[in-house]
Amino acid sequence: MSVRVRMAPSPTGLIHIGNVRTALFNWLFARHHGGEFRLRIENTDTSREVAEAAAHIQESLRWLGLDWDGPVTFQLDRMADCAEVARRLVDEGKAYEDEGAIRFRMPDEGATAWDDVVRGHVEFPNEKLEDLVLVRSDGRPTYNFASPMEDVWDGITHVIRGEDHISNTPKQINIIHAVGAELPVYAHVSHVLGADGKQLSKRHGSVNIDDFRRDGYHPSALMNFLALLGWSYDDKTTIMSRDELVERFTLERVVPSPAAFDYQKLDWMNGVYLRALPPEEYADELVRFLREQGYDWDEELVRRAAPLVQDKIERFGQFAEFAGFLFREIEPDPALLDGDTPVVAAARDELERVEPFRAAEIEAALRGLAERLELSPRKAFQPIRIAVTGSKVSPGLFESLELLGKEESLRRLSAAAATSAA
């Protein structure tokens, strides 16, 4: 039998990264088995905000590379079908009217149980199950009625969802039994916590896909990282391509305990992905990122700067701070230059004679200068770096000077020599 799963987010604002991880597990499971991954929006109203949230969810999944099968469906579209089933259940005595609403009769004795793929046997005493409202007095079905019914109608074989749904499951199982349908396999995935082990929230930084996108993370890195939150292939493998993930993913290796989101590990992993990119592709993505973020920096210069930063930064979002000196004015802190102005001045004079103004020639000239001044390369180059980049941290100095250009380099060196001397 072919596998069919679904992601059923509610369109309330931006989609949370924990839900994205659940979506990823669904997607990996479906692709691994050559089955279908459906997207269903659990809307209860048709407001403008809902429409925007639904669009945002799709955009987020698409960016991560999670494609779905078939059209996006909306819960509200099956309102009438739900009402009909509810009426039938009333006729059969399995549900009853209660002040305009329709309530489902839960069994009073025994227990409702299922074998959860990630948690094993789970069992709830039926006496704890209250008769739940199927249809509200205004005619709209409730989530615990509509959701399992849609799973039935859509032929969902595996329900992979967050652990917050564990206690909804016995209710939904009883409803599915009542309508005489077959039960899906359930897999309840744990929650994703913030770095402090508390609920992931805004104060932890990025919690929705837009944030990760804005910070310059690579979708493949984020996917790899998310996959490892609660799942592993073995005891050694960490870096896995999207194809490897699909090939290796199984629900059996998903752990039941909650996972804390470690931003430092994500940063490291993103760096691994960015460094592994072919230079050309790296430049393309960097350019695209900067454009998306609203920078109007010269594309040609960005492309030339790309190789200088590729193994230096972990996120595209760091480019502006790290290489921004190439594109805008700088203001070196005079305190950082304290006592080093003679070196800066000497470097200025030395570089004035360098022709062509290329990294190799620049390096030869500056190394010669350091030697003559009897300064270690470290001591000699740092003031120059500060004068030219405005920072103690920068891409390679000689390459940076070349990209900056002779005229601008000399101008900055002169300025620094003058400013701090005063």
Next chain:
RNA sequence: GCCGCUAUCGUCCAGGGGACUAGGACGCCGCCCUCUCAUGGCGGAAACCCGGGUUCGAAUCCCGGUAGCGGUACCA
């Protein structure tokens, strides 16, 4: 309160009766490389929640406790 889920280095995972002197990764610390920062290489510190039980033997199985989380809606 009641019901349920969870519990291995700081973090993510591996290990599921003897192979454990508990393995890998991030992070951290040290050394090497080095124009800064990174990258890369080498090394190090770091964990089985607590208490009972089962067993020749428990990180692993069972029970209890504790803690965290979820649910307990005419929310999803």
